[in-house]
Amino acid sequence: MKTYSISEVAKELNVTAYTLRYYDKEGLMPFVERTASGQRLFKESDIAALNIIECLKSTGMPIKEIKTFIDWCTAGDITLQQRFDMFMERKSVVEKQMKELEETMKLIEHKCYYYKTALEAGTEDIHKNDKIEIPVTT
Structure with a gap:
C-alpha cells in the first residue's frame, strides 16, 4: 500500500503542511497512521477524507462542526442519519x-x-x- 508524506498530501490538496498539522491537532485526522518516530503516513483513503474536510470548510463550516462529522464517521452506521442531515444542511x-x-x-x-x-x-x-x-x- 502506497503512503504519502505530509508535504505530498499538502501539495495534492493545495493546502500547507501547517494546515494539515492544525487539522490533526484539532482531531480531524484520527485515521492517519504514524511511524514509530511520529511521522504521519497518509493513504489514498486519508486523502479522500481530507478532500471532504476541505469541501466542508469551503462551505464555511466551522472546524468544530467538521470535527463532529469526523466523530460521526468514526462511530459508524449509527450516525448515518446525522451525517445525511448535515450534508442536506450544507x-x-x-x-x-x-x-x-x-x-x-x-x-x-x-x-x-x-x-x-x-x-x-x-x-x-x-x-x-x-x-x-x-x-x-x-
Missing part, C-alpha cells in the same frame, strides 16, 4: 451562497458593460439617463 447553505454569487455576478457584469461602453464613448455621460440606482453608503 447543500442548503451552498445553494444560498450560489444564489448570492449569481446576484453579485449580475452586478459585476453590468459594471463591466457600463465601463466598457463608457470607455468606448470616452465618457460616463452616455449613462446619465440610465435607470439604475446606485446605492449610497455612508
Whole structure:
C-alpha cells in the first residue's frame, strides 16, 4: 500500500503542511497512521477524507462542526442519519451562497458593460439617463 508524506498530501490538496498539522491537532485526522518516530503516513483513503474536510470548510463550516462529522464517521452506521442531515444542511447553505454569487455576478457584469461602453464613448455621460440606482453608503 502506497503512503504519502505530509508535504505530498499538502501539495495534492493545495493546502500547507501547517494546515494539515492544525487539522490533526484539532482531531480531524484520527485515521492517519504514524511511524514509530511520529511521522504521519497518509493513504489514498486519508486523502479522500481530507478532500471532504476541505469541501466542508469551503462551505464555511466551522472546524468544530467538521470535527463532529469526523466523530460521526468514526462511530459508524449509527450516525448515518446525522451525517445525511448535515450534508442536506450544507447543500442548503451552498445553494444560498450560489444564489448570492449569481446576484453579485449580475452586478459585476453590468459594471463591466457600463465601463466598457463608457470607455468606448470616452465618457460616463452616455449613462446619465440610465435607470439604475446606485446605492449610497455612508
